[in-house]
Amino acid sequence: MDSYDIAVIGGGPAGYVAAIKGAQLGGRIVLFEKDTVGGTCLNRGCIPTKTFLKGAEIIHTIQMAGKYGIKNDSSFSVDMAKAVENKNQVVKQLTSGVAGLLKSNAVDVVYGEAELVDEHTIECQNKLYKAENIILCGGSKTSKIPIPGIESADVLTSDDILDMKELPEKLAIIGGGVIGCEIGAALAYYGSKVTIIEAENRILPFMDRELSAALEETFKKLGIQMYTSTKVEAIQSEKGCRVMCSGGKTVEADKVLISIGRTSDLQCLGALRKKLQQERNFVIADEYMRTNIPNIYAAGDITGKSMLAHSAFKMGEAAAKNAMGGSEKCLLKTVPSCVYTLPECASVGLSEEKAEEIYGKSEITVGRFPFRANGRSLASGTTEGFVKVIVQKTYNEILGIHIFGANAAEMISEATNLICTEIPADEAAEIVHAHPTFSEALMEACADALNMSIHLPKKK
Structure with missing residues (x-):
């Protein structure tokens, strides 16, 4: 029977990152995947939807072309079969890349449904595998509601x-x-x-x-x-x-x-389904990604902590480090959330409502800067939206940043860095940003929270 330092069940963002990190730390690793590595994110979620949204962005650009003096026929039609074909090519390239990364790190990949037999044993395709530690990364599946007619083919x-x-x-x-x-x-x-x-x-x-x-x-x-x-x-x-x-x-x-929404896929729990502690159909894992069974860890959507691919990356990495003898906490307090509509929405930290609930309305101040006052936005024809910064008055602590507008999903990384490194709003407002850039709006919103924005009328 094959024996490993870590067995990872599930090859999505949490699973493949956990497997590679475990291998980097010197472990002998096996990864079980029932379908294609990459999980929901690469195969059925984040990446596929972004290919469709890029098509929408191109249509929007075509519709705007006349404003810039470009003479074109703005009529168009969409070939969905071709759009799906392009999506599939993108997905294949990325999943093949993940498979290549696993191979280059000497991770053994076994395809098929894998389930726990006991605390150290996994069964897959009628074969048993032993592991000192196990990381459960079973991912999630689409949720359904019990209403009449939901089983229709349409x-x-x-x-x-x-x-x-x-x-x-x-x-x-x-x-x-x-x-x-x-x-x-x-x-x-x-x-x-x-x-x-x-x-x-x-x-x-x-x-x-x-x-x-x-x-x-x-x-x-x-x-x-x-x-x-x-x-x-x-x-x-x-x-x-x-x-x-x-x-x-x-x-x-x-x-x-x-x-x-989505709910966890608990198929991988197998014989330990009743022994592993759960809450609301999710496997309970602590901040070290440990379950109630000492050598079994859980990461990603199966835990319900934060059902985002970038959260899963972090959880998978922490789980692998700890399975290899480390002691690393996985803190998800400042995980950004993005919605890739046109314009995009992006948030990190507390909402205004939550900040008021925790600190009291009189203890927070809110700064805003509209993209219509931003030079790069005006030149690009993307003036819709704003940056909103929520600040705790006493120490000018940045509690939350929310962006609606073009490139919001890219800008939120700087916002996350400000909160993670605990840079106060007055210092953030002094950071020199290249001009003209969309990200200047973040600096200006921080300044506006202090009523010090140069490029907005003074508040009365």
């Missing part, structure tokens, strides 16, 4: 819609979170009539309220219909779909996308 998951070869004329999206908003934005630009149905009182309910409101306004301009505070009661499928909602609302659509 009701798609986020996995299904990324392989759709024909553009639906009318698309209903159940769920106004990241997946729903990103796919909704892309397909609205492609030409679909999109309706988003969200049970909460706003889309992107987990983000700062101003970002949600700003994106709602953008979606209205794009022609996306939104029903918030609305629950789906049934889906009727006869020559298309009819989504029956609370309040007597009815949405007609050719296809329905279910995008109400």
